[in-house]
Amino acid sequence: MIEIALILAAGSFGLGVLMCLWRVIKGPEVSDRILALDTMVINVIALLILMGMALGIKIFFEVAMLFALVGFVSTVAYCRFLLRGDIIE
Amino acid sequence: MPENLPLWAEITMTILLIGGAFFSLVGAWGLVRLPDAMTRLHAPTKATTLGIGGVLIASMVLVAARDGLFSVHELLITIFLVLTSPVVALFIAKVHLHLRQDRAALPRPPSGGDWAGYGAHGPTRGERAAPPADTRQ
Numbered sequence: 001m002i003e004i005a006l007i008l009a010a011g012s013f014g015l016g017v018l019m020c021l022w023r024v025i026k027g028p029e030v031s032d033r034i035l036a037l038d039t040m041v042i043n044v045i046a047l048l049i050l051m052g053m054a055l056g057i058k059i060f061f062e063v064a065m066l067f068a069l070v071g072f073v074s075t076v077a078y079c080r081f082l083l084r085g086d087i088i089e
Numbered sequence: 090m091p092e093n094l095p096l097w098a099e100i101t102m103t104i105l106l107i108g109g110a111f112f113s114l115v116g117a118w119g120l121v122r123l124p125d126a127m128t129r130l131h132a133p134t135k136a137t138t139l140g141i142g143g144v145l146i147a148s149m150v151l152v153a154a155r156d157g158l159f160s161v162h163e164l165l166i167t168i169f170l171v172l173t174s175p176v177v178a179l180f181i182a183k184v185h186l187h188l189r190q191d192r193a194a195l196p197r198p199p200s201g202g203d204w205a206g207y208g209a210h211g212p213t214r215g216e217r218a219a220p221p222a223d224t225r226q
Binding site for chain 1: 091114
């Protein structure tokens with residue numbers, strides 16, 4: 001039962017990544033692209049945790065935590081660059 | 090794949106995983122489907138809170154059932170995401186307002202004056218803040 005649930009969850013998170021990729025490619029505005037990239041990072045964090053659950057490896061949680069940190073910092077840096085033309089003033 | 094789990098853990102984990110997967114799909118589909126940027130900002134919040142939350146709680150249940158431990162890594166990730174997602178949403182909305190919206194066409198705030206987002210920060214579309222005057226002799 002749990003195998004089927006894990007595979008289904010991984011499939012739908014992967015589908016979510018693909019939908020975000022479509023929005024990154026299509027998205028008419030820059031803000032749409034940033035938002036889609038941020039959502040992509042969220043989905044990839046979920047995929048990493050699912051992989052850690054399936055393989056029983058604990059280091060994947062640290063990887064997911066690092067992904068969350070880097071995703072947040074990169075989103076804020078990109079927005080700040082667009083707003084101010086500079087990241088660290 | 091995890092094996093030899095008690096039945097209650099399997100049922101709880103399955104429900105949480107399917108629920109999280111459903112909400113992540115809802116968020117991604119909303120990102121594809123909704124018509125403009127400000128409404129699209131609303132969709133992925135489901136994936137951030139409920140989708141990730143379901144998967145992380147399922148992982149906590151797994152660790153509790155398999156090793157008999159209370160795992161805190163997942164709570165750390167949840168707390169970090171819940172803390173940072175409003176900041177990200179604010180920044181993206183600000184980028185959209187400053188770069189793509191006509192400032193004069195926005196509705197006025199009820200208290201008069203201007204929206205706080207236009208206060209001291211950031212050049213609006215087309216206008217750059219004047220460089221500081223050169224005071225060197």
